Amino acid sequence: MTLQERDKKHLWHPLKQHQLNPESLGIVKAKGCILTDEQGNEYIDAIASWYTCMYGHCNDFIVDRVYSQMQQLDHVMFSDFTHEPAVKLSEELIKILPANQNRIYFNDNGSTAVESSIKMALQYYFNKGEKRSTFIAFENGFHGDTFGAMSVSGLSVYNGPFEDFLIEVKRIPTPNGSNHNTILDQLKTLTSKHKIAGFIYEPLLQGAAGMTIHDANGLNDILKFCKDNGILSIADEVMTGFGKTGKYFASDHIETKPDIMCLSKALTAGLLPMAITSCRENIYEGFLSNDITKGFFHCHTYSANPVACAAAIAGIELLTSNEIQDNIKRIQATHKSFEAKIKDHPKIKGTRHLGVVLALDLNTKMERYGHLRDKLLKFFMDRGVFLRPLGNTIYIQVPYIITEQQLEKVHKTIEDSLAIV
Numbered sequence: 117m118t119l120q121e122r123d124k125k126h127l128w129h130p131l132k133q134h135q136l137n138p139e140s141l142g143i144v145k146a147k148g149c150i151l152t153d154e155q156g157n158e159y160i161d162a163i164a165s166w167y168t169c170m171y172g173h174c175n176d177f178i179v180d181r182v183y184s185q186m187q188q189l190d191h192v193m194f195s196d197f198t199h200e201p202a203v204k205l206s207e208e209l210i211k212i213l214p215a216n217q218n219r220i221y222f223n224d225n226g227s228t229a230v231e232s233s234i235k236m237a238l239q240y241y242f243n244k245g246e247k248r249s250t251f252i253a254f255e256n257g258f259h260g261d262t263f264g265a266m267s268v269s270g271l272s273v274y275n276g277p278f279e280d281f282l283i284e285v286k287r288i289p290t291p292n293g294s295n296h297n298t299i300l301d302q303l304k305t306l307t308s309k310h311k312i313a314g315f316i317y318e319p320l321l322q323g324a325a326g327m328t329i330h331d332a333n334g335l336n337d338i339l340k341f342c343k344d345n346g347i348l349s350i351a352d353e354v355m356t357g358f359g360k361t362g363k364y365f366a367s368d369h370i371e372t373k374p375d376i377m378c379l380s381k382a383l384t385a386g387l388l389p390m391a392i393t394s395c396r397e398n399i400y401e402g403f404l405s406n407d408i409t410k411g412f413f414h415c416h417t418y419s420a421n422p423v424a425c426a427a428a429i430a431g432i433e434l435l436t437s438n439e440i441q442d443n444i445k446r447i448q449a450t451h452k453s454f455e456a457k458i459k460d461h462p463k464i465k466g467t468r469h470l471g472v473v474l475a476l477d478l479n480t481k482m483e484r485y486g487h488l489r490d491k492l493l494k495f496f497m498d499r500g501v502f503l504r505p506l507g508n509t510i511y512i513q514v515p516y517i518i519t520e521q522q523l524e525k526v527h528k529t530i531e532d533s534l535a536i537v
C-alpha cells in the first residue's frame with residue numbers, strides 16, 4: 117500500500133475537509149528546493165514549506181550542526197538549567213533584532229509565541245496593578261490557532277466556531293496611504309472607551325490575508341500612537357522574520373520599533389519546531405519582584421530545546437552570510453522583472469512584491485477554498501511546482517537558495533496557468 121492509502125486509515129490532517137478532499141500526497145524526500153513524492157515525481161517547493169526552509173531542505177551545514185548537538189546534549193529542562201545553544205542563540209539574535217529588543221523567551225511554535233506575547237502584555241499591566249484587557253489588531257490578520265492567537269486573528273473559517281470564547285479584540289483596517297487620519301481617530305475613540313493592553317500586527321506583510329502589503333508610514337503612525345498611549349506593540353514576525361522582506365525583520369523597514377516580537381517559521385530553518393517571543397528590557401523588568409507570583413508562569417516542556425537552538429544558530433549564520441544576502445537581492449530582482457512583464461495581463465487584477473515574496477491577484481471572484489484554487493493547485497503540481505494559492509491570490513515565497521533556472525520555471529508555470537483561469 118502507498119503512503120497515500122495508509123494515511124487515510126488513522127490520520128487527521130490540519131486545514132482539511134476530509135470528506136471532500138481525502139487525499140494527501142506522500143513525500144519521501146526533500147533536498148534543496150526539491151520535494152520528491154512516492155512515485156518519484158519532483159516539485160519545486162515555491163512556498164518553502166510554509167515559509168520555513170529558507171536555506172533549502174536538508175541543508176548539509178545545518179544538518180551537521182544539529183547532528184553534533186544531538187550527540188552532545190539532546191534536551192534538558194530550561195526552568196532550572198541553561199546551556200550553550202540557548203545562550204549562544206540569544207546572543208546571535210540580539211545582534212540582528214531591532215536594537216530595542218533585549219530578552220529572549222522560548223516557545224514551541226508561532227501560535228504559542230503569540231500566546232506568550234499576549235499574556236506578557238496582560239500580566240505586565242496586571243503586575244503594575246492596572247487592569248487592561250482589550251487588544252487592538254488588524255482586520256484580516258492571522259496570528260495562529262491557540263485561543264489568544266485566534267482571538268487577535270481576523271474572523272474566518274479558522275476561528276468562527278470559537279467566537280463566543282475569545283478575548284476582547286477591537287479591529288482596525290491596515291493603513292493604505294489615504295486612511296491614516298481615519299485610523300488615528302478610530303484609535304482615539306477606542307482608547308477612550310477601552311483599557312487597551314496591546315496592539316498586535318503583522319508588520320508590512322499579512323500572510324494569510326493573501327500576502328497583502330500595507331503602508332509603512334501609516335503603520336509607523338499607529339505605532340507612535342501606541343507608544344504615546346501605553347499600548348504595548350507586538351510585531352508578529354512569525355512569517356516575515358529572517359530575511360523574507362529583504363531585511364532581517366520587517367520591523368527594520370519601520371522607524372518605530374515594537375515592544376514585543378514573535379518569531380518562528382524560518383527561525384529554525386525548516387528543520388525543527390521552535391519559536392521565540394522577544395521583548396524590551398522594560399517589559400522583562402515588569403516581572404521582577406520579591407513576590408514570586410509576579411514572574412511569568414508560562415512554560416512549554418521543550419522550551420529552548422538545544423537541538424532546535426543549534427538549527428537556529430546555524431540558520432542565522434547562513435542568513436547573515438554574503439552568499440544568502442546576495443541571493444535575496446537576486447530573487448528580488450528576478451521577481452521584479454517578472455512582475456513588470458505580467459502585471460498588465462488581462463487575467464491579473466494586481467501584483468505586489470516585497471523581498472522574496474511575490475503575489476498576483478487574479479481577476480476572478482474571491483473564493484478562499486473554491487474550485488479555481490483546486491484547479492490551479494493541480495496545474496502547478498502537474499508542472500512540478502508546489503504553490504498553494506490563497507483564494508484568488510497566487511503567491512511565491514521561495515527558499516533563498518533557489519537557482520535562477522528554478523525560479524524562472526516557477527514564474528513561467530504561473531504565467532502558463534493564467535490560460536486556465
Ligand SMILES: *Cc1c(COP(=O)(O)O)cnc(C)c1O
Pocket residue numbers: 225226227228230258259260261318323324352353354355356380381
Ligand atoms: C504561521 C503563523 C503563525 C502561527 O504559527 P504556527 O507555528 O503555525 O502556530 C502566527 N503568525 C503568523 C504571522 C504566521 O504566519
